[in-house]
Amino acid sequence: MDTGQRRGTRVASSQSARQVNLRSVLRTLAAGEADSRASLARVTGMARPTVTRLVAELLDSGLVAEVGTGSSDGGKPPRLLAVNRSARQVVAIDLSRRPLVATLADLAGTESARHTVGGAHTAGDRLVAAVVDVVSDLAPRATAPVAGVGVATPGLVTRDGVVVEAANLGWHDLRLASILQERTGLPAWVGNDADAAALVEYGTRAGASDGLAVVRIGRGVGAGLVLAGRLHAGARAAAGEIGHLVVEPGGHPCSCGNRGCLETVISVPSIVGQAAAAAGADPAGLPWDATALRHRLGDEAVHAALQAAGTRLGAMLAHLVAIVDVTEIVLSLELEGVGEEFLETVRTTLVERLLPIDGEQIFVHLTDYGPDLILHGAHALVLAGAFGMARP
Amino acid sequence: MDTGQRRGTRVASSQSARQVNLRSVLRTLAAGEADSRASLARVTGMARPTVTRLVAELLDSGLVAEVGTGSSDGGKPPRLLAVNRSARQVVAIDLSRRPLVATLADLAGTESARHTVGGAHTAGDRLVAAVVDVVSDLAPRATAPVAGVGVATPGLVTRDGVVVEAANLGWHDLRLASILQERTGLPAWVGNDADAAALVEYGTRAGASDGLAVVRIGRGVGAGLVLAGRLHAGARAAAGEIGHLVVEPGGHPCSCGNRGCLETVISVPSIVGQAAAAAGADPAGLPWDATALRHRLGDEAVHAALQAAGTRLGAMLAHLVAIVDVTEIVLSLELEGVGEEFLETVRTTLVERLLPIDGEQIFVHLTDYGPDLILHGAHALVLAGAFGMARP
DNA sequence: GCTGATATGTTTCACACTGTAACAAAGTCT
DNA sequence: AGACTTTGTTACAGTGTGAAACATATCAGC
Numbered sequence: 047m048d049t050g051q052r053r054g055t056r057v058a059s060s061q062s063a064r065q066v067n068l069r070s071v072l073r074t075l076a077a078g079e080a081d082s083r084a085s086l087a088r089v090t091g092m093a094r095p096t097v098t099r100l101v102a103e104l105l106d107s108g109l110v111a112e113v114g115t116g117s118s119d120g121g122k123p124p125r126l127l128a129v130n131r132s133a134r135q136v137v138a139i140d141l142s143r144r145p146l147v148a149t150l151a152d153l154a155g156t157e158s159a160r161h162t163v164g165g166a167h168t169a170g171d172r173l174v175a176a177v178v179d180v181v182s183d184l185a186p187r188a189t190a191p192v193a194g195v196g197v198a199t200p201g202l203v204t205r206d207g208v209v210v211e212a213a214n215l216g217w218h219d220l221r222l223a224s225i226l227q228e229r230t231g232l233p234a235w236v237g238n239d240a241d242a243a244a245l246v247e248y249g250t251r252a253g254a255s256d257g258l259a260v261v262r263i264g265r266g267v268g269a270g271l272v273l274a275g276r277l278h279a280g281a282r283a284a285a286g287e288i289g290h291l292v293v294e295p296g297g298h299p300c301s302c303g304n305r306g307c308l309e310t311v312i313s314v315p316s317i318v319g320q321a322a323a324a325a326g327a328d329p330a331g332l333p334w335d336a337t338a339l340r341h342r343l344g345d346e347a348v349h350a351a352l353q354a355a356g357t358r359l360g361a362m363l364a365h366l367v368a369i370v371d372v373t374e375i376v377l378s379l380e381l382e383g384v385g386e387e388f389l390e391t392v393r394t395t396l397v398e399r400l401l402p403i404d405g406e407q408i409f410v411h412l413t414d415y416g417p418d419l420i421l422h423g424a425h426a427l428v429l430a431g432a433f434g435m436a437r438p
Numbered sequence: 439m440d441t442g443q444r445r446g447t448r449v450a451s452s453q454s455a456r457q458v459n460l461r462s463v464l465r466t467l468a469a470g471e472a473d474s475r476a477s478l479a480r481v482t483g484m485a486r487p488t489v490t491r492l493v494a495e496l497l498d499s500g501l502v503a504e505v506g507t508g509s510s511d512g513g514k515p516p517r518l519l520a521v522n523r524s525a526r527q528v529v530a531i532d533l534s535r536r537p538l539v540a541t542l543a544d545l546a547g548t549e550s551a552r553h554t555v556g557g558a559h560t561a562g563d564r565l566v567a568a569v570v571d572v573v574s575d576l577a578p579r580a581t582a583p584v585a586g587v588g589v590a591t592p593g594l595v596t597r598d599g600v601v602v603e604a605a606n607l608g609w610h611d612l613r614l615a616s617i618l619q620e621r622t623g624l625p626a627w628v629g630n631d632a633d634a635a636a637l638v639e640y641g642t643r644a645g646a647s648d649g650l651a652v653v654r655i656g657r658g659v660g661a662g663l664v665l666a667g668r669l670h671a672g673a674r675a676a677a678g679e680i681g682h683l684v685v686e687p688g689g690h691p692c693s694c695g696n697r698g699c700l701e702t703v704i705s706v707p708s709i710v711g712q713a714a715a716a717a718g719a720d721p722a723g724l725p726w727d728a729t730a731l732r733h734r735l736g737d738e739a740v741h742a743a744l745q746a747a748g749t750r751l752g753a754m755l756a757h758l759v760a761i762v763d764v765t766e767i768v769l770s771l772e773l774e775g776v777g778e779e780f781l782e783t784v785r786t787t788l789v790e791r792l793l794p795i796d797g798e799q800i801f802v803h804l805t806d807y808g809p810d811l812i813l814h815g816a817h818a819l820v821l822a823g824a825f826g827m828a829r830p
Numbered sequence: 831g832c833t834g835a836t837a838t839g840t841t842t843c844a845c846a847c848t849g850t851a852a853c854a855a856a857g858t859c860t
Numbered sequence: 861a862g863a864c865t866t867t868g869t870t871a872c873a874g875t876g877t878g879a880a881a882c883a884t885a886t887c888a889g890c
Binding site: 057058059060061063082083084094095097098118119120121122123124125 | 864865866867868869870875876877878
Binding site: 451452453455456459484485486487488491509510511512513514515 | 874875876877878879883884885886887888
């Protein structure tokens with residue numbers, strides 16, 4: 047299959063057309079939009095013999111299996127097809143956490159191994175080596191062919207897997223995808239952490255017809271966008287880098303040198319800090335857990351801090367919706383114990399800031415993946431790159 | 439050629455592959471990236487015989503012509519090829535102005551006829567009829583085959599040419615592209631006015647590698663986005679509809695019922711109104727011309743109003759850049775006589791609101807097309823739809 | 831001025847893929 | 861049981877690309 051992550055003029059030959067059709071069949075099957083050769087032909091618009099041939103190749107490779115016979119509809123009963131999710135395995139790596147987390151899983155995301163490696167401050171070449179090592183360790187344990195390696199990392203990442211800038215990891219213009227491919231012999235896909243998160247949410251959220259945004263709020267703040275069914279990285283791979291957008295000129299100082307960046311208002315340390323300040327407590331060492339904070343600082347202080355953050359987030363999301371027109375927004379909040387109340391604050395502000403009709407159609411949720419969101423995103427990078435599959 | 443404006447699973451056959459390659463050749467030639475069969479083969483990656491065949495078809499259709507012989511580079515000299523911009527004509531219609539403006543022009547945009555038709559309040563079915571009429575009037579005057587009709591309209595427009603909502607024109611869920619195609623017999627492309635503007639600016643701005651935003655400021659405010667080389671319409675065709683985003687909660691009342699919408703701060707009527715208020719004058723009947731306003735209201739009042747609008751616009755653009763990461767922004771301001779000073783205010787705010795490195799790489803210009811920007815956009819809709827040509 | 835080298839453009843042919851038509855297979859309905 | 865329907869396959873024609881060889885036209889060097 048295609049190793050993905052190239053750009054530029056691509057020639058259309060009969061062979062490349064075949065790849066397109068092959069992916070189309072696999073994607074349609076994976077999405078559950080068809081379950082037999084005949085229904086595949088109807089859904090994809092291809093002729094039945096063509097589908098037969100493509101399915102034959104997928105059966106050969108093991109990616110698809112015949113799983114029984116369907117009920118007849120007045121004629122010969124169809125032979126049911128399904129993607130064999132255990133036919134390949136995937137190495138997924140989440141570099142947004144330190145130590146990094148890596149898993150070996152099948153196509154459905156069922157884990158068979160998990161590693162957490164590296165000190166909290168491993169960076170630069172040593173981090174590259176650590177990544178290569180963990181792949182070299184996990185890949186041989188696979189009980190099925192390994193489809194590839196997916197890496198989700200903070201920082202700016204181009205479509206072809208070059209980490210333009212990841213200050214915290216000490217990486218600049220690092221051709222990570224190529225390096226991994228060379229040193230591990232496996233195809234590799236590298237993406238920004240929020241982008242990867244957006245990809246996996248896009249694949250699993252029913253409502254996300256062709257657009258979705260994921261907003262990650264942890265130490266920093268970042269967003270990932272799927273627009274028109276594709277990851278949107280931006281001209282400089284900086285799309286969704288909203289953490290250091292100044293939303294309160296003259297506000298609190300930020301690590302970047304400016305004042306009033308979004309991160310100074312809605313990052314988890316900021317929220318915790320606000321709550322501590324309201325309660326007159328020392329912010330240091332406080333847990334990233336709203337329930338625990340309420341016990342220590344009192345309901346009111348925590349509530350006020352969350353209100354402030356939710357309002358600011360809602361205003362930012364209103365801008366996001368007005369500009370790119372996504373209808374699904376998924377939040378990944380590293381502050382535990384935050385629920386519906388916070389979401390309501392966000393939604394209320396969002397609606398207030400948009401035209402009434404506009405705001406009503408926007409859905410804001412919390413992610414269902416919890417802290418493993420990015421890891422699943424790394425997994426989804428491989429699915430999308432190697433098979434064109436949006437859903438796991 | 440393809441009538442464009444469809445969506446969904448598209449089958450890849452050898453014939454569709456040929457269309458892709460044919461467009462690739464034409465686009466490469468139109469962009470000036472190649473000028474002979476051999477150079478086309480190099481740039482597009484196709485084999486020389488393939489290029490010869492495709493070029494033969496383009497020569498047959500008259501779209502491309504042999505324009506001479508190039509200088510030899512140690513071998514047989516190449517036979518130079520060029521797109522024949524007078525081989526086709528295009529009907530372009532701008533519905534953002536009342537009365538509407540329609541032109542007949544060749545592919546380069548050279549006009550051979552121009553009509554302004556309809557009263558200032560023509561709407562609904564009568565406006566549809568007026569559009570059909572103007573096409574029926576212009577098309578027969580063409581001295582070359584008409585490639586199609588391009589319509590740029592305010593409101594929400596889907597990719598397949600359905601006007602979902604255009605309140606001022608009295609249109610709701612109007613399948614305008616299909617209607618025009620049926621009643622005029624010509625292929626038609628319909629797009630949002632700001633989107634069309636973005637398309638033509640994208641085609642002609644050298645700096646816009648793969649992303650660009652056009653922000654239109656007139657009676658209302660709207661933006662058009664080209665992302666990753668494609669028009670971005672959004673999930674509900676509402677991308678770039680930033681006019682009624684609330685940026686000053688509790689601010690001035692807006693026609694939409696809310697308060698503090700962006701339009702209440704930076705639309706031309708708002709700017710004029712602000713200047714009038716500062717000078718203690720009656721805003722009614724004032725001209726949309728900064729120079730004239732300075733004479734009537736004094737430098738200071740106009741300067742202050744422009745400063746306020748420029749600052750607010752800069753803040754909005756900072757959000758735009760942080761979210762979608764475009765590096766080129768083109769402004770279309772219907773207030774005459776506004777120049778570099780205003781742009782500097784916008785740029786300064788933009789840079790202040792972004793990370794220093796980020797802001798430096800963003801280019802903000804005024805459009806060079808003046809009031810005909812949207813008309814050229816409508817023209818570009820046809821070029822893009824019928825030929826896949828980004829540049830006129 | 832002739833010869834070899836070089837780049838352009840065309841012809842010929844093999845190869846790959848899709849779609850149509852016809853057919854076999856395995857059910858349902860009357 | 862026989863007609864009908866739907867599924868899946870086989871055979872073949874049509875269309876398109878690419879590789880190799882070839883014709884063509886110029887430059888460079890002797």
